[in-house]
Amino acid sequence: MNQSNATPLLLRTRGMAAEIAARLRVMIDEGEMPPGARIDEKEMCAAFDVSKTPLREALKVLVSEGRVTHRQYNGYRVAAIDLDDLASTFEMLHGLETMAGELVQQRVSGTQLAAIGAKHRRMAECHNAGKRLEYFRLNQQIHQMIVDAAANPVLSTIYATLMSKVHRARGAANTDMLRWSESMEEHEAILAALDDPTHADLPQILRAHSENTAREVLAVLNRTRTDTAPARDAGMMPEVSGEPEEVAGSNQR
The missing domain is CATH 1.20.120.530 (GntR ligand-binding domain-like)
Known part of the structure; x- marks a missing residue:
């Protein structure tokens, strides 16, 4: 196995993930991405000009920090505030x-x-x-x-x-x-x-x-x-990356 070729790619991916995580962290902390907002992976990949791999690595970091939540079939959202x-x-x-x-x-x-x-x-x-x-x-x-x-x-x-x-x-x-x-x-x-x-x-x-x-x-x-609850309950939130929405009421603010 030729690790000399694989390692630089891995490091570049991790480096990009760290940079994306830092930029998303600021966007979340300063209100550009409000609590409960759905994170569209396709839009984010286009905005950062990256593939899904470093983006998802970054999102995993933010999930571990409590800033983002992830649910199967429901994608990523900015975490609600308690x-x-x-x-x-x-x-x-x-x-x-x-x-x-x-x-x-x-x-x-x-x-x-x-x-x-x-x-x-x-x-x-x-x-x-x-x-x-x-x-x-x-x-x-x-x-x-x-x-x-x-x-x-x-x-x-x-x-x-x-x-x-x-x-x-x-x-x-x-x-x-x-x-x-x-x-x-x-x-x-x-x-x-x-x-x-x-x-x-x-x-x-x-x-x-x-x-x-x-x-x-x-x-x-x-x-x-209070203002956004009716839209969520009615299932009016747009889909993320083509994945189906879960039952209304899940992962609400």
Whole structure:
């Protein structure tokens, strides 16, 4: 057996699969592919200009991560979001935001304040230009920067882990957010509290912003799930790669 010829092909396939998985991961996490969306293999192969082999390898990785589900005869779908788990995660984040604000009062440095302010100004520019996706990414970075300024590595690690759990939900809701301007105003209040030498109102402002975000994200996802349920129940979703649809109601959001 001539392994010297087979190995490079295998490595190229795995390399392509990793790249496809990374690109799909971003599309899912940032809401371009919403929860419950059917993944059409033919369309994806055409979009990435690849065969089905690396695409399916990539999808297997995303299945193992919980971002994608697969059922025989029903194909691949973006995984639903567990709203009960999401609500519980947000509750934890509210407390962490408050704790971070309290610690920042005592520990934040001038250099950190300047970096957060610069990032905030970039985010405001994206808001004014209607660049929602870039705004969303900068928003996430600012929150982590504030938590990191609390100078508690355990807090930073736990916060980052929980934020990764809600990132996809926030991305899914981000395409339908009605309170974008309100969120921007809340970030202005956060920056003003940071600029205050005492930072006295920061813990309360951070918590209120976290609670408002959670309320909107959960409302949008609940509304989306309700609005799309009749189409699924009626079997109106299109087929994937020519495979027949399963009984209506399976794998729903």
